[in-house]
Each structure stands twice: as structure tokens, then as C-alpha cells.
Amino acid sequence: MQVTTPSVGDRSFQFGDGLFSTIKVTDGRPELWALHQSRLQQGVERLGIKAPDWQQLAILVQQAVTAESQVIKVVISRGHAGRGYSPVGVDGPDIYISTAALPDYQLWQQQGIRLDVATLQLACQPALAGLKHNNRLEQVLLKQELAATEWDDLLVLDQLGYITEATAANVFFYRQQQWFTPQLQRAGVAGVMRAHLMAQLAVSEVNWTLSELEQVDAMFLCNALCGVVPVRQLQQRIFDISAVQQLQQELLC
Numbered sequence: 001m002q003v004t005t006p007s008v009g010d011r012s013f014q015f016g017d018g019l020f021s022t023i024k025v026t027d028g029r030p031e032l033w034a035l036h037q038s039r040l041q042q043g044v045e046r047l048g049i050k051a052p053d054w055q056q057l058a059i060l061v062q063q064a065v066t067a068e069s070q071v072i073k074v075v076i077s078r079g080h081a082g083r084g085y086s087p088v089g090v091d092g093p094d095i096y097i098s099t100a101a102l103p104d105y106q107l108w109q110q111q112g113i114r115l116d117v118a119t120l121q122l123a124c125q126p127a128l129a130g131l132k133h134n135n136r137l138e139q140v141l142l143k144q145e146l147a148a149t150e151w152d153d154l155l156v157l158d159q160l161g162y163i164t165e166a167t168a169a170n171v172f173f174y175r176q177q178q179w180f181t182p183q184l185q186r187a188g189v190a191g192v193m194r195a196h197l198m199a200q201l202a203v204s205e206v207n208w209t210l211s212e213l214e215q216v217d218a219m220f221l222c223n224a225l226c227g228v229v230p231v232r233q234l235q236q237r238i239f240d241i242s243a244v245q246q247l248q249q250e251l252l253c
């Protein structure tokens, strides 16, 4: 394992052959690191990538912290090699750690956001479902679609028409005083914030089409950076965000 700068032969650069995680730093500490590491571990196991030294990686992540509040991005590449898709004989893994400023989500967290439904649908690929792998062209195209609109984010379906997530966040629904979130067996990223919330709330994983939302009372998006963000509007439907605001308060306790 080496922490390096990408070479042209890097397989994450060449083919997206790797995984990443985007970590929020609060009070100088990486938040939810155990959940980030767990997802990375599942990822290297499912992709057949040689595991890094996890203790050393945790130390390197902490050493990368340069501010009380920031973003740290960890990339695990299978490694670098010559031409061709085959991973046989690849020397790796290669680790890349970078930092960035934490975006300000306060307005979204307080007032909620407005969603449309994306036109682009996620490919169904169970072998990759749930992983935060480096093949993010679908999200690039979704952000390109979003940029052409006045909406804050897009609710994204998979190609079978099941609600999966947003462009860069997971989604939760509140119906008859119960929480639900999409099952991610075909597509989507199993977020660490999703896992963190599912460890604290009773949440049912569902395969819902858009018609199921007619019965939904509230919705929110979540990821490791923005936390819980209420949805105040989905297309023409206006939602009461008080149930999500109550959850936000409960999570602070």
C-alpha cells in the first residue's frame, strides 16, 4: 500500500477501478470513520482489490486533517499496470487522500430543498450495487441534468422504475409514523449516513415506484457531508418538514 499521486497507469484513472469515501471532519476528527472503513472493506472484498493496512489508513486519514471542519476524500485504487482491463498482476492498492472545504448546507438543513424526478435512470448491476466505486459517470450526467433546472436536487430511479436515491445522497420517507428507505440491491450507493441513521431508527428497506409517494408524509436526503436535509417539495407536492426537523433535533441529543 502506498499513498501516492496518480500516475497515468492508475486503474482508477483508466477504468474507475477503485473505491472512494468522502468524510466530514468535525472538531478535527473524521466523522463516522468506522462506517467509512467498513464500506471500503466491503468494497475491496467485493471487487477483489488487495486490502490496504486499515490501521495505517486510519492514521493517514487523521494525519490529513488540517482544519477543525473540512472534507477528506480517500480513494483506494486497485493500483497501476499496463494496458487492458485484466486486474491480474496489478501492483496495488494505491491510496489517494485529499482535502477540501466543507460546503455550507445550513440553509438546506433549516429550510429544506426542492426536488424534481431525474430523467436519467440508474443501471441495475447487483455486483456493484451499494458500493461507492469510482465509476461515477451516471452521477456526472445527473448533476449535468440538474444544472439545467431550477431544482435543488433530483430523485433518481433505477431502470426498473424503483426509487433509489438522489444525485449524491440517499433518501428516506416518512409514512404513517414509520421510516422507509430504498433497498439498494440493484443500484445506488449505501451511504454511511444512511447506515448511521438505520442503526438508530426503525427503518424498512423498500422497493417503491413513484406512485408509493402519494401516501408519504415527509422525506429527507442524507449524506456524510450534508447530514439530514428535509425535502419541502417534490415536483408539485409540498411537504410539511416538521417530522424531519424533529428527527434532526433527536439526532443532536
Ligand SMILES: C=C(O[C@@H]1C=C(C(=O)O)C=C[C@H]1N)C(=O)O
Residues within 6 Å of the ligand: 021, 022, 073, 168, 169, 223, 224, 225
Ligand atoms: C463525489 C464526491 O462526493 C460525493 C458527492 C457529493 C456532492 O456532489 O455533493 C457529496 C458527497 C459525496 N456523495 C467527492 O468527490 O467527494
Ligand SMILES: Cc1ncc(COP(=O)(O)O)c(C=O)c1O
Residues within 6 Å of the ligand: 022, 139, 165, 166, 167, 168, 169, 170, 188, 189, 190, 191, 192, 193, 194, 222, 223, 224, 225
Ligand atoms: C450517489 C451517492 N449516493 C449516496 C451518497 C451518500 O453516501 P454517504 O452517506 O457515504 O456520504 C453519496 C455521497 O456520498 C453519493 O455520491
